[in-house]
Amino acid sequence: MNVKILIVGIVVACIVVAGVGAYFLIKVRGEQDSSLPSVALEASPTIMVPTGYPTIQEAINAANPGDTIFVSSGTYYEQLVVDKAISLIGENRNTTVIDTNESATVVRINADNVTISNLTIQNSGYFTEREIPIIEIFGSHNRIENNLFCYAADVDSRIMYVREGADHNVIAYNVFLEETRVPWSSHMIGIWIGSSHNQFVGNAISTDVTLAISGSYNTILNNTMDNSQEVVIWGFGGAGNCIIGNDINISRAWIGIGLTWFHSCIVANNRITAGENPYAIAVLLDHVDNTSLLNNEITTENGKAILLAGSSNNILNGNTVLAGLQGIFLFHHSDNNEINNNHVEGERSIVAHDSAGNKIWGNNFIGFPYDNTGQNQWDWNEEGNYWGLYQEGATTFSVPPAGEDRYPLSSPITVSSVVVPEMPPPVELEPPPGEWIDLTVTSQEVIEGGTWIGRINVLDGGCLTIRDSKLFDMDIGMSGESTLTIEGTTISAARWNWAIITAPDSTIIIRDSDLHGAGFGFGLGLNFESGRVLIIENCVITDSIRGVNLVGVSSSQIVGNEFYGNIKGIVVESNNVLVENNVIRDAIDGDLYAHGDVENVVIKNNTIIPGGWEEIPEIPGVTIGPSGGSITCDKARLDVLPNALSVTTLITITQVSASPPSGYTIVGSAYDIEPAGTTFAVPATIILSYDEADLQAGWGEENLAIWRKTDNSWENLGGTVDTGANKISVEVTSLSEYAILYAGVPGEAPPTEGIPIVYVVGGVVAIVALIGLVFAFKRR
Numbered sequence: 001m002n003v004k005i006l007i008v009g010i011v012v013a014c015i016v017v018a019g020v021g022a023y024f025l026i027k028v029r030g031e032q033d034s035s036l037p038s039v040a041l042e043a044s045p046t047i048m049v050p051t052g053y054p055t056i057q058e059a060i061n062a063a064n065p066g067d068t069i070f071v072s073s074g075t076y077y078e079q080l081v082v083d084k085a086i087s088l089i090g091e092n093r094n095t096t097v098i099d100t101n102e103s104a105t106v107v108r109i110n111a112d113n114v115t116i117s118n119l120t121i122q123n124s125g126y127f128t129e130r131e132i133p134i135i136e137i138f139g140s141h142n143r144i145e146n147n148l149f150c151y152a153a154d155v156d157s158r159i160m161y162v163r164e165g166a167d168h169n170v171i172a173y174n175v176f177l178e179e180t181r182v183p184w185s186s187h188m189i190g191i192w193i194g195s196s197h198n199q200f201v202g203n204a205i206s207t208d209v210t211l212a213i214s215g216s217y218n219t220i221l222n223n224t225m226d227n228s229q230e231v232v233i234w235g236f237g238g239a240g241n242c243i244i245g246n247d248i249n250i251s252r253a254w255i256g257i258g259l260t261w262f263h264s265c266i267v268a269n270n271r272i273t274a275g276e277n278p279y280a281i282a283v284l285l286d287h288v289d290n291t292s293l294l295n296n297e298i299t300t301e302n303g304k305a306i307l308l309a310g311s312s313n314n315i316l317n318g319n320t321v322l323a324g325l326q327g328i329f330l331f332h333h334s335d336n337n338e339i340n341n342n343h344v345e346g347e348r349s350i351v352a353h354d355s356a357g358n359k360i361w362g363n364n365f366i367g368f369p370y371d372n373t374g375q376n377q378w379d380w381n382e383e384g385n386y387w388g389l390y391q392e393g394a395t396t397f398s399v400p401p402a403g404e405d406r407y408p409l410s411s412p413i414t415v416s417s418v419v420v421p422e423m424p425p426p427v428e429l430e431p432p433p434g435e436w437i438d439l440t441v442t443s444q445e446v447i448e449g450g451t452w453i454g455r456i457n458v459l460d461g462g463c464l465t466i467r468d469s470k471l472f473d474m475d476i477g478m479s480g481e482s483t484l485t486i487e488g489t490t491i492s493a494a495r496w497n498w499a500i501i502t503a504p505d506s507t508i509i510i511r512d513s514d515l516h517g518a519g520f521g522f523g524l525g526l527n528f529e530s531g532r533v534l535i536i537e538n539c540v541i542t543d544s545i546r547g548v549n550l551v552g553v554s555s556s557q558i559v560g561n562e563f564y565g566n567i568k569g570i571v572v573e574s575n576n577v578l579v580e581n582n583v584i585r586d587a588i589d590g591d592l593y594a595h596g597d598v599e600n601v602v603i604k605n606n607t608i609i610p611g612g613w614e615e616i617p618e619i620p621g622v623t624i625g626p627s628g629g630s631i632t633c634d635k636a637r638l639d640v641l642p643n644a645l646s647v648t649t650l651i652t653i654t655q656v657s658a659s660p661p662s663g664y665t666i667v668g669s670a671y672d673i674e675p676a677g678t679t680f681a682v683p684a685t686i687i688l689s690y691d692e693a694d695l696q697a698g699w700g701e702e703n704l705a706i707w708r709k710t711d712n713s714w715e716n717l718g719g720t721v722d723t724g725a726n727k728i729s730v731e732v733t734s735l736s737e738y739a740i741l742y743a744g745v746p747g748e749a750p751p752t753e754g755i756p757i758v759y760v761v762g763g764v765v766a767i768v769a770l771i772g773l774v775f776a777f778k779r780r
């Protein structure tokens with residue numbers, strides 16, 4: 001498809017949205033294309049609403065193909081079905097409103113050659129289904145121009161859906177505005193183009209709306225897109241798409257332009273600005289080939305500017321990249337790409353990790369480079385690159401640890417603009433592997449065998465087991481008290497979200513499985529921001545931005561896994577984590593990290609190949625589940641019987657300093673057993689030992705007792721004293737801080753009776769006075 005791009009002019013429109021009370025600025029880069037003429041609003045209508053017909057749908061029913069319906073200003077609470085080739089034109093975009101009052105799709109176009117213009121179309125409502133948009137297009141050769149789409153967002157809803165087979169439509173100079181009334185959903189795709197040969201030109205997209213493309217030979221031209229929380233433009237499984245001249249702000253989003261399994265596309269002349277999000281990616285090519293990135297201006301405060309993951313035979317030319325962290329990142333066998341005539345600045349200007357055969361010459365690279373294969377060509381025809389780290393007079397430049405530029409330039413190049421080519425002819429595409437699945441689990445479900453692509457939601461009370469399968473490009477969402485078990489399964493290339501999204505009360509168990517190249521869409525492989533129990537055992541996790549990312553899981557075990565080829569291996573921002581017997585190697589930016597004020601993080605017996613990991617001191621801890629178990633630290637021991645715990649819990653014992661109540665002495669040490677507040681359905685046993693050397697002369701062992709400290713209160717639990725073994729045991733139903741206390745102070749005769757049941761430190765004076773009276777009375 002030929003698209004003539006003019007590089008002068010700006011079309012600016014300012015709209016006051018009724019009921020929203022804010023102004024929205026539409027910026028269009030480039031002049032309106034001559035192939036997209038404006039609708040002639042002054043043309044004589046054949047049918048008037050409401051003077052001719054009281055409702056728009058009645059006017060549509062009465063119209064003949066080719067008629068124009070003119071709708072006067074007002075609010076029309078209708079659900080429209082357009083089933084003939086007509087023009088539906090509003091009097092004023094800001095005052096001619098179609099609204100279903102939050103009940104259904106507002107406009108459904110079932111015909112070809114329909115024009116919809118100059119309307120506000122809004123409020124398709126709150127839904128639990130995914131595909132109920134404001135406007136839904138089933139026909140071809142339709143024009144949707146100069147409208148305002150405004151929606152009160154709910155989970156999994158869409159503003160516009162151009163259905164499969166609805167080709168050659170023009171969507172131009174519209175405003176897509178989302179007014180969020182409920183918490184944002186991670187699955188929000190505002191606009192979905194699922195067909196081919198469509199033009200999406202000069203539109204303004206504001207606030208949390210993603211434009212998704214799954215067809216071929218679509219043109220996304222000169223749009224302004226701002227502040228999406230996920231991906232601004234996302235494409236999956238198409239060919240020959242053009243994304244040109246768009247102004248994209250990803251100050252809060254994860255990805256500006258993200259293409260997965262695309263072929264022979266052009267991404268050119270876009271301006272992309274990213275904010276402080278450390279995981280932001282301005283342009284992501286994930287399993288993309290024969291695609292050109294030309295003349296783009298990319299500025300990121302953090303994150304990555306251009307990331308190629310498993311993408312080969314692409315061209316990067318004429319781009320200017322100012323990156324906060326990483327400029328161009330070739331990852332996961334991104335081979336045989338040509339990178340020429342670019343200016344790239346970043347903490348790491350260019351990284352080639354596990355990628356080979358790339359031809360890289362005639363660029364400016366300001367910042368540290370990286371090449372771990374030594375199989376990339378850093379010069380061509382005796383022309384290398386200009387390196388900001390170049391030392392004058394050097395005849396070669398080393399690209400650590402294994403690459404070399406044999407002909408480094410002594411001065412920077414001037415980046416020249418590249419002519420954007422016409423689109424290549426159509427090609428036959430192999431579809432991504434896998435059978436589509438869209439499954440909601442409410443009870444017991446088992447998936448065994450097969451290769452799957454799609455999404456699964458495990459709802460409250462649902463229990464899903466996936467065994468001996470392959471999950472390609474799969475999203476699995478959890479909610480409520482749900483359980484997911486994955487065994488012997490391969491998970492790869494999670495394009496949209498993280499591979500798995502947890503809920504606060506969910507349980508995830510992944511054993512004997514492989515995770516490859518997952519999470520490129522959002523920079524994470526297995527990401528767990530919540531959950532009650534997480535177990536990952538004996539898995540292989542490779543080629544992800546972060547192999548495992550733990551943020552808010554109550555209890556986690558990462559045991560016996562192998563991590564390699566990830567940018568970061570394991571990142572822990574969660575309490576009660578056991579990381580044991582893992583092999584973590586070849587991480588580019590750190591093998592194992594713990595951030596924040598984490599507690600009860602046990603890291604032991606891991607094999608780490610140097611990569612800049614952050615060591616955490618080991619805290620003695622044991623993971624105990626429903627089958628029971630024991631943990632010992634110094635002179636403290638906890639025995640947990642079977643069925644005492646319903647969920648697997650990481651339990652730690654830490655020796656601490658404590659101040660006993662007045663008149664009492666701690667024998668030996670105090671011990672904090674955590675997680676504090678953990679309760680047992682069957683009482684557990686705490687055993688504290690002591691040395692006879694800890695006892696003062698005249699003390700009787702029969703007066704020893706185990707006390708529990710909670711906040712500032714001490715409680716006497718008593719206990720059974722074994723004087724022969726020098727230990728005391730007591731049953732407990734919850735965890736806190738414990739110590740052996742003796743009533744009395746060294747050098748004084750011990751009291752034989754009258755040990756108080758509860759002593760509150762700094763507490764009630766009356767209790768203290770009463771204890772004194774009792775002591776005095778007994779001495780008489």
